[in-house]
Amino acid sequence: MLTLTRSDRSNPTGLNNEFEYCGHTYRINLAYDTVLSFYELLEDDHFSDEEKVAVAFQMFFDSQEINADDKFQIEAFKVISRYLNEDPYISADGDDSEAEGNVTSPRYYSFKQDAEAIYASFYEQYGIDLLYQKQKMHWDQFKALFAGLGPKTYFMRIVQIRQEDVTKLEGKAQQEMIRAQQRYALEDDQTQEAVQDQIANFGNMLIAIAKS
Structure with a gap:
């Protein structure tokens, strides 16, 4: 075994x-x-x-x-x-909701497409240059730090844009959010959810x- x-x-x-x-x-x-x-x-x-x-x-x-x-x-x-x-954040009943500010679903991010934003956010929040952590930082450590990225980091702002419900906005704010979502849109086969599959x-x- x-x-x-x-x-x-x-x-x-x-x-x-x-x-x-x-x-x-x-x-x-x-x-x-x-x-x-x-x-x-x-x-x-x-x-x-x-x-x-x-x-x-x-x-x-x-x-x-x-x-x-x-x-x-x-x-x-x-x-x-x-x-x-x-x-580790999925509960026994299958609810994968998380605290506000954390990554809530793998369908809203891609390690590949968001690589630069994740790199910038690690440096911004932790002062960690991921280029110098290759073959040093364990996946468990990376995953914990990734989950702890704050809502003001570059990466999490992108995730928040993707999650935004534009039907709740009006006028100029709605138009700007639609343009932002188009800019940061993920291909269906590029999301972390697709990778997990x-x-x-x-x-x-x-x-x-x-x-x-």
Whole structure:
């Protein structure tokens, strides 16, 4: 059985960074930029399904000596997919509403399309230059800081524009908001919600490849 564990030995912060499978422990690369690269890989049509699997495995497991048979890969990415799609703010009854000022739904943002706004907002609020955090900042850390971005940051202002109900506005204010929404509009297949669906389907693709 393969499970995602938190290692106190190699990572004192206790962040997720190891897999256990059949009694063996494997280091997994869950740096924030690795996860974001995986998201981009899923929607890259230049790669075949088989190539995506090979590249993704290399991303997460680096150059470790692993006997990556079909069962290992299927189980590994099943757990990785579930981990990446976890949302600590969804309640037991499925309500994913959040406190005012936080990101409320993955359909209102895209890590790819909003990359510059997210970069600027991290620097603005935390003084963190994400370019210097590649292969340093863990996905858990990035996700927590991302969720904590305040309503006045560049990124969150864009999210608020997308969420605005223009029917509640009138005249010039309505026209300006419509233009702003057009400027920052997301393609349906670019939203983080769409990416999460792609991650969920990644496991099915692996199974199909294994059976072929």
